[in-house]
Amino acid sequence: MGSPLRYNVLVIGAGMSGLAAAIRLAHFGKKVAVLERHDRVGGLNSYYSLNGYDLDVGLHAVTNFAPRGASTSALSKIFRQLRIKPENFDLSPQKKSRIAFPGVTLEFTNDFACLEEEVAKNFPSQKDRFRKLVEAIRNADPYHPSAERRSAREAVSSVISEPLLAEMLLAPLMYYGNAMEDDMDYRQFVIMFQSIYLEGFARPRRGVREILDSLLNRLDESGGELKLESGVREILVENGKVYGVKLMDDSRIECDSVLSSIGLLETIAICPESSRREKKPAEGKLAFMESINILDSSPVELGMEHAITFFSNRENFSFRKPEEPVDVNDGVICVPDNFSYGEPLNCNMVRITNKADYAYWENINPMENLPRKRDWHSRSIEGAADYMPDIRDKIKFLDVFTPRTVRRYTGHINGAVYGSPDKVWSGGTALPNLFLCGTDQGFLGIIGAMLSGISIANQYLLK
Numbered sequence: 001m002g003s004p005l006r007y008n009v010l011v012i013g014a015g016m017s018g019l020a021a022a023i024r025l026a027h028f029g030k031k032v033a034v035l036e037r038h039d040r041v042g043g044l045n046s047y048y049s050l051n052g053y054d055l056d057v058g059l060h061a062v063t064n065f066a067p068r069g070a071s072t073s074a075l076s077k078i079f080r081q082l083r084i085k086p087e088n089f090d091l092s093p094q095k096k097s098r099i100a101f102p103g104v105t106l107e108f109t110n111d112f113a114c115l116e117e118e119v120a121k122n123f124p125s126q127k128d129r130f131r132k133l134v135e136a137i138r139n140a141d142p143y144h145p146s147a148e149r150r151s152a153r154e155a156v157s158s159v160i161s162e163p164l165l166a167e168m169l170l171a172p173l174m175y176y177g178n179a180m181e182d183d184m185d186y187r188q189f190v191i192m193f194q195s196i197y198l199e200g201f202a203r204p205r206r207g208v209r210e211i212l213d214s215l216l217n218r219l220d221e222s223g224g225e226l227k228l229e230s231g232v233r234e235i236l237v238e239n240g241k242v243y244g245v246k247l248m249d250d251s252r253i254e255c256d257s258v259l260s261s262i263g264l265l266e267t268i269a270i271c272p273e274s275s276r277r278e279k280k281p282a283e284g285k286l287a288f289m290e291s292i293n294i295l296d297s298s299p300v301e302l303g304m305e306h307a308i309t310f311f312s313n314r315e316n317f318s319f320r321k322p323e324e325p326v327d328v329n330d331g332v333i334c335v336p337d338n339f340s341y342g343e344p345l346n347c348n349m350v351r352i353t354n355k356a357d358y359a360y361w362e363n364i365n366p367m368e369n370l371p372r373k374r375d376w377h378s379r380s381i382e383g384a385a386d387y388m389p390d391i392r393d394k395i396k397f398l399d400v401f402t403p404r405t406v407r408r409y410t411g412h413i414n415g416a417v418y419g420s421p422d423k424v425w426s427g428g429t430a431l432p433n434l435f436l437c438g439t440d441q442g443f444l445g446i447i448g449a450m451l452s453g454i455s456i457a458n459q460y461l462l463k
C-alpha cells in the first residue's frame, strides 16, 4: 500500500479567497491542494450556463478599481502578490452610479470629487462635515491589531448631522459588505468606503470568468492542485492539532495545516466537538434574492444610465432580515452594459437584488418555489418603480435565485452572503494549525476575499 497523500496546506473552498491563498502558497514551494465540494470554482461568485446564456452567479462590479500605476491600491497588491498581469482581469471602469432615496439622489463615479460635489449640492450644510468624515476615514487603519469593533452609525452620525445623508452613505456599503443587522462595524465601514467611494467600480467584459480563469492559470502554473467535487466532511484532529481531512467519500488526506474559507460556523461544524470554541459565534441573517433579467431591448435606451443604483423607498434605510419573504422597499439595480468597455457590451441585462428571508425560501413547498419566485420578482420590479422602468414585458430570459440557492451551492448557513457578524480578524482559531480566510475572516467582496487569502497565507503559512 502506498503512503497516504500528504500536503503542506489543504485549503478548503475554491472561492476567491481560497484560490488566492493557494496561489500564494504554491509560489513559495508549498505543496498545496484546494478542496472544493462543488463541480466548479468561484463559490459565491461563480458562473453557470442556462438556455444558451453564460451567466455570473453574483457579479455586479469589482470594487477598489484603481487606474494603472496606482501601486498602493488593494488591486495592485493583488496583482503583485499573485503575479497576475492587470490586463488579465480586463477591468473597465463604471460610467456612473447613484444612491437614490426619496427626493434625493447622489451620483458617484470613480472620481471621488463627483461624490463630494453631489454632497455639497444636495446637503450644503454637510459639505465640511463630509470632508471631516472622509479625512477620518483616510487616516483610519482598520487592519491595525488594536482596532476594535465599534458602531459605524454612531461614528458617522457624530460627524454628519443630517440623518438622511448618513443613511444614504451607509446603504451601498452595507449592501456590498456588511454581515450585521442595522449597524456596521466601523472597521468594515472604513474598508468599504475606501473600496466603493474612494476607489470605485469596474467590471471585466467577460464577467467573473475572466477573474477565475486568471486565478486558475496562476494556480496551475505555480504547481498548486485543485480537487473539485471534493467536499470536506471532517477536519481531523489529534493531540490538539489538525493532521488532515476526511472527504465526503470517506477518503483521507493528510497535511501540516488547513486553511478554511467556508465560514466560521461552517468550519466549526466540521471540527471535532472537543476542539470547538466555547462561545458559539452568531449566525449571519442577511440573505438576498437576485433576479437576472435579459431584455429584448437595451436598458440604456429605456433610460437606465447608471451602472449601479442603490435605492430605498424609505428615508430610514433598513438593513435587516425582512419579516416578509423579500423586502422590495430597497435594493440594488445593476446594468452591466453601463461600464466603459472598449466595444459596447450590449448584453441587455438588468440584475436586481433585494434582502430576503432565508427561512421562508428554505421551507417553501418545492411546487410553490417557482410561482413564488415569479411573484416576488414581479413585486421587486414594482418596488423599484421610482428608479427604473417597468421591464416586465421586455424580459426574454429570467433567472431568480434565493437564499436557499446560496445555501445549496456554497454551504453558507442561512444563505448568509456575508457570513457571521462575528468576524475573526486575526484568522486564527482554537487549533494552532487551522486558519480562516475569506468571508468570516472579515474582508468581504471579491477583492476583500482575495486580499484575505493572501494576507492569511503570508501571515501564518509562509513564515
Ligand SMILES: Cc1cc2nc3c(=O)[nH]c(=O)nc-3n(C[C@H](O)[C@H](O)[C@H](O)COP(=O)(O)OP(=O)(O)OC[C@H]3O[C@@H](n4cnc5c(N)ncnc54)[C@H](O)[C@@H]3O)c2cc1C
Pocket (backbone or CB within 6 Å): 012, 013, 014, 015, 016, 017, 018, 035, 036, 037, 038, 041, 042, 043, 044, 045, 057, 058, 059, 060, 061, 062, 063, 230, 231, 232, 233, 261, 262, 266, 288, 290, 406, 409, 410, 411, 417, 437, 438, 439, 440, 444, 445, 446, 447, 449
Ligand atoms: C448574489 C451575490 C452578488 C455578489 N456581488 C458581488 C459583487 O458584485 N462584487 C463583489 O466584490 N462581491 C460580490 N459578492 C460577494 C463576493 O462574491 C464574496 O464576498 C466573495 O466571493 C467571497 O469569497 P470567499 O472565498 O470568502 O467565500 P466563498 O465564495 O463562499 O467560497 C467558499 C467555497 O467553499 C466551498 N465549500 C463550502 N463548504 C465546503 C466543504 N465542506 N468542503 C469543500 N468546499 C466547501 C464553497 O462551495 C465555495 O466554493 C456577491 C455575492 C453574492 C452571493
